[in-house]
Amino acid sequence: QKFPPGSLGLPIIGQSLSLLWAMKANTTEKWLEERVKKYGPISKLSLFGNTAVFIYGQAANKLVFTSDGRTIANGQPASSRAILGERNLFQLNGEDHKRVRDSLVSFLKPECLKQYVGKMDGEVRRHLEMHWEDTQKVTVLPLMKTLTFNIICSLLFGVERGGRRDELVNCFQKMMEGMWSIPINLPFTRYNQSLRASAQAQNIVKELIHEKRVELEKKGASSHQDLITCLLSIHGKDKAALTEDEIVHNVMLVMVAGHDTSSILITFMVRLLENDPTILAGVVQEQEDIAKSKSSGELLTWEDLTKMKYTWKVALETLRVFPPVFGGFRKALKDVEYGGYLIPQGWNIFWVTSMTHMDANIFQEPSKFNPARFENQATIPPYCFVPFGAGARICPGYEFARIETLVAIHYLVTRFTWKLCCTDDTFSRVPLLVPNQGLPIQIMPKKLPSH
Numbered sequence: 505q506k507f508p509p510g511s512l513g514l515p516i517i518g519q520s521l522s523l524l525w526a527m528k529a530n531t532t533e534k535w536l537e538e539r540v541k542k543y544g545p546i547s548k549l550s551l552f553g554n555t556a557v558f559i560y561g562q563a564a565n566k567l568v569f570t571s572d573g574r575t576i577a578n579g580q581p582a583s584s585r586a587i588l589g590e591r592n593l594f595q596l597n598g599e600d601h602k603r604v605r606d607s608l609v610s611f612l613k614p615e616c617l618k619q620y621v622g623k624m625d626g627e628v629r630r631h632l633e634m635h636w637e638d639t640q641k642v643t644v645l646p647l648m649k650t651l652t653f654n655i656i657c658s659l660l661f662g663v664e665r666g667g668r669r670d671e672l673v674n675c676f677q678k679m680m681e682g683m684w685s686i687p688i689n690l691p692f693t694r695y696n697q698s699l700r701a702s703a704q705a706q707n708i709v710k711e712l713i714h715e716k717r718v719e720l721e722k723k724g725a726s727s728h729q730d731l732i733t734c735l736l737s738i739h740g741k742d743k744a745a746l747t748e749d750e751i752v753h754n755v756m757l758v759m760v761a762g763h764d765t766s767s768i769l770i771t772f773m774v775r776l777l778e779n780d781p782t783i784l785a786g787v788v789q790e791q792e793d794i795a796k797s798k799s800s801g802e803l804l805t806w807e808d809l810t811k812m813k814y815t816w817k818v819a820l821e822t823l824r825v826f827p828p829v830f831g832g833f834r835k836a837l838k839d840v841e842y843g844g845y846l847i848p849q850g851w852n853i854f855w856v857t858s859m860t861h862m863d864a865n866i867f868q869e870p871s872k873f874n875p876a877r878f879e880n881q882a883t884i885p886p887y888c889f890v891p892f893g894a895g896a897r898i899c900p901g902y903e904f905a906r907i908e909t910l911v912a913i914h915y916l917v918t919r920f921t922w923k924l925c926c927t928d929d930t931f932s933r934v935p936l937l938v939p940n941q942g943l944p945i946q947i948m949p950k951k952l953p954s955h
């Protein structure tokens with residue numbers, strides 16, 4: 505059997521710097537297309553210290569997402585594994601993955617999140633009062649990161665505004681900077697700073713766990729107060745379902761996986777709505793109808809969200825064109841044959857979202873922004889629209905992201921109109937999507953029909 509074509513580049517560094525540079529310069533798609541032109545649809549390379557094979561398209565996605573975890577397992581680069589902790593869901597496979605994932609989903613499932621729509625509403629309104637009202641100019645991405653981080657802290661960790669939340673934000677930002685870095689642990693490297701920030705954040709999470717455990721023992725807390733109390737309360741036959749390390753490492757994962765992604769989706773929707781008056785009009789109409797049906801100060805409910813169908817289609821199309829997650833890695837646990845080549849045991853498999861999302865054979869006129877594609881989602885072939893992944897590892901935060909995006913967009917379009925301040929419409933991936941300059945906009949308050 506043949507190895508895939510391609511070169512492994514320099515030891516350890518391989519193609520990492522060249523890919524990171526392309527991501528930063530917003531030329532990732534071109535970088536990938538050039539690979540495909542040079543080597544074909546499957547090629548080998550070396551990324552972040554591991555030999556990897558790059559594959560894309562429907563068949564590749566199916567291979568990655570339907571694997572049972574015994575042939576192809578999740579395998580993050582060494583840097584993110586060390587930063588998030590060995591027992592985070594990304595690292596687990598088989599029974600362990602199922603047990604930990606089921607525990608997280610028992611809080612993140614729609615039936616449970618339904619009751620938190622009002623709490624999210626409160627967070628969004630407070631955010632707008634603090635950062636958007638009485639000002640003429642805001643920068644959207646950093647504010648949306650603050651909003652989604654606050655929502656996660658409050659709803660998932662039970663950490664309300666104050667010193668502890670600020671400390672967590674600080675650690676988090678430093679931690680993210682080394683997430684996709686070359687894992688060289690020397691005092692001056694990004695990777696080293698990330699590791700130190702991660703240790704600090706994990707200590708805060710451990711303190712939280714101890715406090716919540718005491719509250720639960722004193723029966724002062726409900727088991728569904730937040731994600732952490734929920735995870736502490738789940739019991740198997742005669743012991744807790746998750747170990748303390750599993751809780752800490754998965755809180756770290758949720759912090760990373762859950763807040764940057766949704767903030768990017770909301771930011772790109774703000775950017776897009778200003779660029780497309782017809783789509784904006786459709787979203788405004790839908791949201792104002794809902795606003796008019798409510799009395800002043802009344803919180804949004806699950807019922808209201810079910811009426812936001814057009815807005816969610818716009819969100820899905822935004823995710824197709826600007827998927828916040830660029831792709832990810834798996835590891836071949838056994839030799840795998842794919843596309844006439846051998847992917848040897850131990851190699852990483854590098855999958856990406858955007859190459860499939862922009863394939864004209866799957867999405868007609870792929871560069872055209874058209875929410876109507878999502879009128880009937882069943883018409884989209886399986887494994888072709890994958891902003892949340894697919895299969896057993898599909899993002900468990902889908903519903904959480906849907907609720908916070910819809911609530912945020914509701915208040916943005918019913919309370920403000922805006923204009924983009926900079927003509928620079930480009931963006932980069934670091935590794936998540938970032939509009940250059942963070943999307944500064946000029947905002948004008950609207951006269952409200954109700955709230």
Ligand code: HEM
Pocket residue numbers: 569593594605608612757758761762763765766769828829832890891892893894896897898899900901902904905
């Ligand atoms: C627009 C928002 C979001 C996007 C685009 C997104 C995307 C993704 C993607 C692509 C994956 C990887 C799937 C794979 O490896 O096969 C993933 C996994 C994950 N996401 Fe999200 N996500 C979002 C929001 C969230 C939120 C809000 C949370 C938590 C509250 C969350 C928690 C997770 C977790 C825990 C995993 C690991 C799942 C596993 O390995 O079983 N995500 N997400």
